[in-house]
Amino acid sequence: MKTDILVSKRSLVLFRVMLSGIFLVASFSHLLNLEKTLLRIEQARFKGIAHFFGEPKLMVICSGIVMLIAGISLLMGYKTKWAAILLCAVLIPITLTIQVGQITTLGPLFKNIAILGGLLFFILNDFNNNKKNNL
Template sequence: MMRTIEAYIAPPHSLQNWADPLFRVLTSLIFIIGGLGHFGEHQMMLDRMSESPWRDTIDQIGNPSWLLWLSGGIFFFFGMTLALGWMTRLSALLLLLTLVPITITIHFAPGHVGPLFKNIAIFGALFFLYCRGPGTYAIDNRTLSLGQQLHGK
């Protein structure tokens, strides 16, 4: 019976083709908007960092303001490349590696359960993109095809 239900509600193939770019774009939006927020709401975010129970750890890692600028730049730039499906695996990996310490130092705190689990869900999306690659409608696919043409493959 479950197979019948699954077969009945399966989307058409034409819709399935759009799942990859839609997944990349929707996942990337949190980084693009968040990265811009690191610049536009810089002082507010610094204030939040200073309230973190891990603020001493943040200070040991580096200057909080510089860390905020750096993470904002990574989020924005690699959020854009992820959306485009360009350097997809590298983008997903760098976003993941940037998000992990932020999650630990900012969201492992009382009252941050929602943002903590939001970030854990994002870890899953980034890990999926890192493992699977760009999927359909991605610049990576065009670059790969061009490289194969140049090398006669």
């Protein structure tokens, strides 16, 4: 059963633009502050997760590039579903490696969970194929 829900085009654009901002800032941090990011990984309780995916320096550079490209794509409203999928693929291992191990500070963990919720919104709702809400 499909139900149409009216959503303001302006609210979707604002949501997309505001959500993309954190990935653009994080991408620059990963690429311009590489050593600081690597230090955070090495100090993380679950750093083994990062090492599972490969050599951390390469993973930080790759994640920075993916966040930059997918963040711009999300910002511009181009292939939003695919941009959100890529950003989820980057955010999940970062969250598991860095935030889950810092159980004493739950704010950053739940910030990432909220961001994942925003990304899931764009994954589950394909506005590019909806004529009324073509973004």
